[in-house]
Amino acid sequence: MPLVVYILGLTIFSLTTSEFMVAGIMPSLAQALNVPVTQIGYLISLYAIGMVVGGPLATVGLLKLRVPNKQGLMGLLGLYALAQSVAASADSYDIMAIARVATGVAGSACFGMSLAISAEVVSPTVRGRAAAVVIGGLMLAAVVGVPVTTLIDQHLGWRASFWLVVALTGMCMVLVALLVPRSRSSEQISLGREMVEFRNPHLWAAYATSALIISAIFAAFSYFTPILIQITGFAPSAIPWLLGAYGVANVVGNGVVGRYADQHAILIMVWGMIVLGVSLALFAVFAEDKTVSVILLVVTGLVGVSMNPAIIARVMKTAHPGPLVNTVHTSVINIGLGAGSWIGGAGIAAGYGLRAPLWLGVALAVLALVSLLPYVGQKARSLDAVAVGGRPSRSPL
Structure with a gap:
């Protein structure tokens, strides 16, 4: 695996650390910005x-302008570092x-561009493995990035956590400039061909x-820090x-799910939601x-974020995994992330206490389970077995 692929994984680590670290430094941000904790939760949203909104538009724009992937990624990292610097200096x-909206726009486009570059620098037979290394940066952000930024917040203040991400982003930008080979120009997206996939109702069910x-997941996770401090x-x-x-x-969960997601995506998600719902309910009851x-x-x-390989595998089996299908899926995932954080905060703001996000997480897990039930036990059909409009159709699983 080329060193460049690991550099791209470090890039994703830097960006997703910024995305998630707010959950670990909520009390400090609430005090510094003089707002309730619920409003700090909305920064994740x-x-x-x-x-959701800016990422796909930025990616399509770069592709239509035929900006080479390397130059596109460097420009986006520069925008990200600038927006993160504004956040680190914010007094209101x-x-x-x-600043959070701007970093979200740049971060989403960086994610897609990093995956595209990883596919360019390796042979087609190991592109999946390369993508797994790049996406592994997201998992590493949860293991290392969030705890480290929380620790830095407690000893050096929340601004130091934000400046750390600026430094990491700048370092990644330099490494990309030095080590990533020159990219060929991006191919223009055929929107008509991509739009055909959205006629598939099973794709919308998967979304x-x-x-x-x-x-x-995020209705609960966004408020774990105040729950663990104030209740536990x-x-x-x-x-x-x-x-x-x-x-x-x-x-650990991501490794296990990733191993079996291609063959058992639906079954994994069903059991994942059952276990998630039960664990959050017990957490709410025994929080002290x-x-x-x-x-x-x-x-x-x-059984939380580790469901990502299963939900991605399902979408890739349901429709042709072209750039628009995957970009929209990324947007859908982030809609869920933002909605979950907002719903959890709304429960607290409505006066139901800090346990409310846990119970709301249970309710959403039940809804996810219900959405999966029509597909339980169905066998995946062969890609070549059914043709729709002259093109092979993906199975609903």
Whole structure:
């Protein structure tokens, strides 16, 4: 595997650390910006909104302008570093919110561009493995990035955490400039050909399930820090280690799910949502018990974000995995992320307390499970077995 692929994985690590680290430094941001914790939770949603709306538009624009992938990625990393610098210097919530949207736009486009470059620098037979290394940066952000930025916040302040991401982004930009080979010009997207895939109702069903699964996870995860401090009674100094344990569980779950997702995507998601729903419900009931809370935190990590390989495998089996299908899926995932954070915060704002995000996560997990039931037990049809409009049709699984 070329060194360049690992550099791209480091790039994704840097960007997703910024996306998720707000969950670990909520109390500091709330105090510094003089807003309730619920409003800080919305900063995660705002980042996701930038990814949902701006990311696909930026990617399509770069492709239509035939900007080479290397130059496109460098430009986007420069924009990301600038927006993150504004966030690190913010003295008001409004400035922070604008900066989060801008970083979301650049981050989404960087993600797609990094995957495209990884496909260019390796042979077709190992492109999947290369993509797994790149996406592994996201998992590493949960294991290392979020706990480290939380620890830095507690000792050096929240601004130092933001500046760390600026430094990492700048370093990745230099490494890309030096090590990534010159890219060929991006091919222009055939929107007409891509739009045919969206006539498939099973694709929309897969998108809906993806959004519900991610919403269930982030309705709860976005508020783990205040729950663990104010209800469970952990000291703030323990939070980085608890989030680190959650991140390790993500990595372990991701490895197991990734191994079997191609063959058993639906079954994995069904059992994942059952276990997630039960663990969040028990967490809500026994939140005062430190031992039980830690166990359930780890269980949630095992069946939470680690569902990503399964939901991606399902979409890739359901429709031709062209750039528009995958870009829209990325947007759908981030819609779920933003909606989940907002729903969890809305439950607290409505006066139902800090346990509300956990119960709302349970409800969303049940909805995700219901969306999967029509596909349980169905066999995947051969790609060549059915033709729609002269093109082979993907199976609903």
